[in-house]
Amino acid sequence: MPILTIPSVYQGASQAWLSLLGSGNDALFAVFTMWLSTEITFWSVNLLFYFIEVKGWFVKYKLHKEATDRDLFKSTLLHKPITYLVDVPIYWASYKMTGLFHTDPPGPHSALPSISEIILHVVVCTITFDFLFYSWHRSLHTQALYRFHKKHHEVKVTYACANDHEDILEVTGNIAWKMIPPAVLGAHVYTVCIFRSLVKFFALLHHSGYELPIFQPIQAIPFMSSPTDHDFHHYNGHSNYGGVFMIWDYLCGTHRTWDEKAERLGIRKSLIQTLSQRQKIALVQKDFTEMDDKSLVKLAQEDLKIDATTHGDKRRFPRDEHNHVDAVK
Numbered sequence: 001m002p003i004l005t006i007p008s009v010y011q012g013a014s015q016a017w018l019s020l021l022g023s024g025n026d027a028l029f030a031v032f033t034m035w036l037s038t039e040i041t042f043w044s045v046n047l048l049f050y051f052i053e054v055k056g057w058f059v060k061y062k063l064h065k066e067a068t069d070r071d072l073f074k075s076t077l078l079h080k081p082i083t084y085l086v087d088v089p090i091y092w093a094s095y096k097m098t099g100l101f102h103t104d105p106p107g108p109h110s111a112l113p114s115i116s117e118i119i120l121h122v123v124v125c126t127i128t129f130d131f132l133f134y135s136w137h138r139s140l141h142t143q144a145l146y147r148f149h150k151k152h153h154e155v156k157v158t159y160a161c162a163n164d165h166e167d168i169l170e171v172t173g174n175i176a177w178k179m180i181p182p183a184v185l186g187a188h189v190y191t192v193c194i195f196r197s198l199v200k201f202f203a204l205l206h207h208s209g210y211e212l213p214i215f216q217p218i219q220a221i222p223f224m225s226s227p228t229d230h231d232f233h234h235y236n237g238h239s240n241y242g243g244v245f246m247i248w249d250y251l252c253g254t255h256r257t258w259d260e261k262a263e264r265l266g267i268r269k270s271l272i273q274t275l276s277q278r279q280k281i282a283l284v285q286k287d288f289t290e291m292d293d294k295s296l297v298k299l300a301q302e303d304l305k306i307d308a309t310t311h312g313d314k315r316r317f318p319r320d321e322h323n324h325v326d327a328v329k
């Protein structure tokens with residue numbers, strides 16, 4: 001939880017700002033707190049996953065055996081300050097836009113909203129953003145717009161900050177879809193800090209390339225996306241366009257899983273269900289080094305059965321590998 005989303009810390013920062021700079025700098029305080037809470041989330045989550053990989057912790061929960069591409073990782077971080085040139089003006093525009101929709105919107109130094117209002121605004125903003133993001137992301141996979149999304153898909157095996165490995169036009173859209181809903185709702189800046197931090201956290205988690213047990217309870221939330229869902233999108237270049245949720249992928253028929261891909265290769269469901277995500281992904285890549293002895297024996301037995309009945313026809317790879325453009329699907 002970013003420190004600025006703790007009520008007493010936000011209120012303390014507000015008081016300190018007023019006593020140092022006085023009133024009249026409300027927009028600056030709003031932009032600064034929204035930007036800072038998002039950045040605290042970005043850097044803390046990234047550091048967590050960076051150390052997990054560097055130290056070699058939780059290897060069995062890493063989705064791919066390949067390590068993070070160091071050059072891509074460096075280029076993502078070097079490009080990061082450029083995104084500030086886009087997101088800071090959008091934070092400012094969003095704060096100002098609130099006045100267009102509401103005659104007396106709450107200022108950043110106003111009393112904090114009630115818990116029920118915070119929850120309602122965060123939920124409405126997240127669901128609205130998710131729809132906008134799905135539509136935007138899917139349109140970026142068309143022939144006309146894929147050139148603006150190509151940079152993001154340079155990352156095949158994801159790492160947390162790959163979320164920000166984007167063309168500047170893509171960054172603009174992604175931030176705009178997040179900042180329009182709170183402006184229309186007239187949400188308090190404190191609520192926007194929570195919403196931005198939450199959405200940023202999910203974006204980083206879903207790019208992390210790990211299915212850590214500590215985050216598994218989140219999967220109990222209906223239609224929630226996961227690191228595996230977004231890994232499938234990056235590795236295969238299509239499907240699973242959702243951001244926080246997979247609602248629109250389910251409704252539009254664009255949700256795909258590694259399980260389905262393994263099944264299409266002729267691997268039995270009963271065996272797939274016994275494997276970890278890492279093993280399933282390796283198996284789809286015809287890499288058997290991740291399999292334990294028991295699974296290998298099962299696989300060999302099934303292979304014999306399949307060969308006997310279908311002469312191995314089911315073991316062909318599907319033709320949709322690495323097709324990034326969705327226009328004809």
Ligand SMILES: [Zn+2]
Binds near residue numbers: 137152233
């Ligand atoms: Zn994409």
Ligand SMILES: [Zn+2]
Binds near residue numbers: 162
């Ligand atoms: Zn991505």
